[in-house]
Amino acid sequence: MADLSAFPITKRWPASDPTVIQLYSLPTPNGVKISIALEEMGLPYEPHLISFGTNDQKSPEFVSLNPNGRIPAIIDPNGPDGKPIGLFESGAILVYLAEKTGKLIPTDAAGRYEVMQWVFFQMGGIGPMFGQFGHFFKFAADKVANNSYPMERYRDETKRLLGVLEERLKGRQWIMGDQYTIADIASFPWVRGVDVFYGGGDVLELAKFPLVKDWVARAAARPASVIGLNVPKRD
Incomplete structure (x- = not known):
C-alpha cells in the first residue's frame, strides 16, 4: 500500500x-x-x-x-x-x-501539440479573462458602479474569446473534431460558468455563439460530466 x-x-x-x-x-x-x-x-x-x-x-x-x-x-x-x-x-x-x-489526447505528436495549444489557450485566456469578467459583473459590481471600464474591458475580451471558440467549432463536434479531449474539458466548464454561475449570458450575448452553446451542452451532458460537475460535493 x-x-x-x-x-x-x-x-x-x-x-x-x-x-x-x-x-x-x-x-x-x-x-x-x-x-x-x-x-x-x-x-x-x-x-x-x-x-x-x-x-x-x-x-x-x-x-x-x-x-x-x-x-x-x-x-x-x-x-x-x-x-x-x-x-x-x-x-x-x-x-x-x-x-x-x-x-x-491524440497519440500522434502533431495532434498532441494541437490539443496542448488549446489547453494553454484556456489557461492563459479563457480562465483569467472569464474569471475577471465574473468578478466585476457579479461580485464587485457595487465597487465599480461609477466606473464601467473594468466590467466592459473583461466583457469585451470574454466575447472575443468566445468568438475564437465559435470559429474553431465550425464543422467540428469537439475542439479537435470528432475526438473529445482534455482541450474540451479545460474550457467548457468556464463557458458554462459565465452563464450558470456568473449569470452573464445576456450581457455576453451568448445567443450569438450558437456553436459554442451547443458544444457546451454536449460536453455537460456526458455521463462523466454529470458526475464530475458536482465533485467534490459541497457541505
Whole structure:
C-alpha cells in the first residue's frame, strides 16, 4: 500500500484509500476539470472538499501541496516509476492524467501539440479573462458602479474569446473534431460558468455563439460530466 505520509496535506485530509488518486478541490470551473477528467478516464479517486468559506486553500497543509494556494491539486500514489507524486495547476494535471492513461489526447505528436495549444489557450485566456469578467459583473459590481471600464474591458475580451471558440467549432463536434479531449474539458466548464454561475449570458450575448452553446451542452451532458460537475460535493 502506498505511503502518503510524506505529504502533510494528508494529515488534515486523510486518505480513506491511499492506493487511489487523492483530489483536493471544489466544484468551480477550474476544480471540475479534474473530476470530469478522472471520471472520463475511469481512474479511481478520492475527493476532498477544499472550502473557500474557511480559506482551506490558504492553510499550511494545502499550501504544502500547492504553494500558490489554489485548487485543484492531486496526489497520485502510483506516479512515475511507481512513486507518489503531488501536482497542482489544472492544466498540468490534465496533461499528466491524459499521458498516464493514454486517454483524451491524440497519440500522434502533431495532434498532441494541437490539443496542448488549446489547453494553454484556456489557461492563459479563457480562465483569467472569464474569471475577471465574473468578478466585476457579479461580485464587485457595487465597487465599480461609477466606473464601467473594468466590467466592459473583461466583457469585451470574454466575447472575443468566445468568438475564437465559435470559429474553431465550425464543422467540428469537439475542439479537435470528432475526438473529445482534455482541450474540451479545460474550457467548457468556464463557458458554462459565465452563464450558470456568473449569470452573464445576456450581457455576453451568448445567443450569438450558437456553436459554442451547443458544444457546451454536449460536453455537460456526458455521463462523466454529470458526475464530475458536482465533485467534490459541497457541505
